[in-house]
Amino acid sequence: MPEFEPKIVAFVCNWCTYAGADLTGTSRIKYSPNVKIIRFPCTGRIDFMLLLKAFANGADGIIVSGCHPNDCHYTSGNFHAKRRWIMFKELMDFMGIDMNRITFSWVSAAEGAKWAEVVNTTSARIKELGPYVSYKELVNRPIEEEVKNE
Amino acid sequence: MNNLNVKARKLLETKVVGVVIGFETGPTGIVRPAFITDPSKADTLIYDEHCTQNLAVYLTKPEVKKLGKIGIVAPLQVMRGIMMLISEMQITADDIIVLGISSKGELLEISDISVMQGLIEKSELSNPLKDKELLDKLTSLSREERFKWWQNELSKCIKCYACRQACPLCYCTRCFVEVNQPQWIQVQSNTYGNMEWHILRAMHLAGRCISCGECGRACPVGIPCHLLTMYLADETFRYFGVRAGTSDKMKSVLSVYDPGDKENFII
Numbered sequence: 506m507p508e509f510e511p512k513i514v515a516f517v518c519n520w521c522t523y524a525g526a527d528l529t530g531t532s533r534i535k536y537s538p539n540v541k542i543i544r545f546p547c548t549g550r551i552d553f554m555l556l557l558k559a560f561a562n563g564a565d566g567i568i569v570s571g572c573h574p575n576d577c578h579y580t581s582g583n584f585h586a587k588r589r590w591i592m593f594k595e596l597m598d599f600m601g602i603d604m605n606r607i608t609f610s611w612v613s614a615a616e617g618a619k620w621a622e623v624v625n626t627t628s629a630r631i632k633e634l635g636p637y638v639s640y641k642e643l644v645n646r647p648i649e650e651e652v653k654n655e
Numbered sequence: 656m657n658n659l660n661v662k663a664r665k666l667l668e669t670k671v672v673g674v675v676i677g678f679e680t681g682p683t684g685i686v687r688p689a690f691i692t693d694p695s696k697a698d699t700l701i702y703d704e705h706c707t708q709n710l711a712v713y714l715t716k717p718e719v720k721k722l723g724k725i726g727i728v729a730p731l732q733v734m735r736g737i738m739m740l741i742s743e744m745q746i747t748a749d750d751i752i753v754l755g756i757s758s759k760g761e762l763l764e765i766s767d768i769s770v771m772q773g774l775i776e777k778s779e780l781s782n783p784l785k786d787k788e789l790l791d792k793l794t795s796l797s798r799e800e801r802f803k804w805w806q807n808e809l810s811k812c813i814k815c816y817a818c819r820q821a822c823p824l825c826y827c828t829r830c831f832v833e834v835n836q837p838q839w840i841q842v843q844s845n846t847y848g849n850m851e852w853h854i855l856r857a858m859h860l861a862g863r864c865i866s867c868g869e870c871g872r873a874c875p876v877g878i879p880c881h882l883l884t885m886y887l888a889d890e891t892f893r894y895f896g897v898r899a900g901t902s903d904k905m906k907s908v909l910s911v912y913d914p915g916d917k918e919n920f921i922i
Contacts, residue, residue: 553854553858554839554851554855557851557854561847561851574914575914581912584912584913584914584916585909585910585912587912587916587918587921588895588908588909588912588916589858589909590918590920590921591890591894591916591918592858592861592862592887592890592891592908592909593858594920595886595887595890596854596857596858596861596883596886596887596890597854598798599793599794599801599883599886600801600802600805600850600854600883601798601799601800601801601802601803601804601805602802603798604920608922609920609921609922610921610922611921611922623922639799639802643806643846643847643850644847646845646846646847648845651810651844651845651846
């Protein structure tokens with residue numbers, strides 16, 4: 506049986522982490538190929554619903570990354586995002602969703618090496634945790650089972 | 656509650672207000688909200704321990720607003736709702752006369768918004784005791800057990816959105832859930848979609864919930880969905896040191912920021 510290869514979706518901001526990931530490539534640093542990067546204008550644009558949709562569509566892990574505090578291209582987007590993630594993380598944990606599967610990080614445009622490290626550690630962690638079975642079961646619950654509950 | 660009737664009648668007779676929102680006993684003996692526009696009907700207003708609905712929900716409705724200035728019977732949770740609505744610029748202090756009710760059920764004299772603020776600050780603002788116990792019970796469970804517990808609860812949801820309708824702070828004329836391009840929340844009821852809906856609702860009320868528990872009471876299938884928003888209300892206090900609905904100048908926690916916000920999970 507082949508080794509489990511996790512699907513990781515990375516939501517990154519255009520100005521810092523995306524450029525940082527670019528630098529990882531131009532610096533020829535090798536990193537885990539499990540990650541699929543989605544570029545956003547700003548961390549403040551990343552709606553929490555997008556994370557849920559990523560899990561629903563088969564992601565096993567998620568990375569959310571943007572500019573360091575005080576470095577936001579739009580001055581305050583990442584500060585707003587930070588407050589939102591604090592609340593989101595607490596709510597998810599309260600509802601029993603595995604927060605070990607989501608990595609939040611600040612990666613600047615100069616931190617190509619840090620990006621590789623963030624992806625590699627996340628990928629290794631998700632590999633250890635295995636596929637997110639309980640969430641997938643919930644999403645794909647057959648209609649018969651739903652009706653039976655009523 | 657004689658004082659309440661006298662005051663309501665006076666406000667209506669002198670045409671200071673166009674309508675008084677309070678409670679009356681319905682034909683089957685069950686307490687229901689009342690909208691009194693005729694001074695002679697002011698005597699039907701009651702207030703007792705059965706009057707639990709949060710009446711602040713009606714303040715933003717256009718059909719109520721058009722009746723003129725509003726007098727509203729307001730125990731603590733309604734006062735907090737009013738504070739939030741004023742701070743979010745949905746109503747102004749001039750739109751309403753507050754007929755405050757103390758925790759013992761007595762009529763309070765509230766001449767302006769600062770008096771109300773003083774009263775709120777002196778009151779107990781944390782979550783109600785029985786909800787606190789449930790929250791403690793849930794947080795002591797393991798994560799997997801909590802996931803199962805919520806899945807079981809949320810599988811009952813019939814997507815009637817009563818929780819949204821009952822909430823004084825869910826006043827958007829077009830709710831996120833009705834947005835269908837893209838369709839964020841599935842229309843039909845299934846456990847996963849129900850969970851998405853409740854996460855969405857709780858996140859949109861994060862830092863705004865006034866812990867009145869109206870959403871949970873309104874739920875026809877008995878999902879304790881108020882625990883989600885109450886939990887976030889507690890977390891808001893823990894992280895940012897504020898409770899919603901305590902000031903008319905306050906900005907909700909997620910619409911402002913402080914560069915010094917502390918967290919320990921972002922690497």
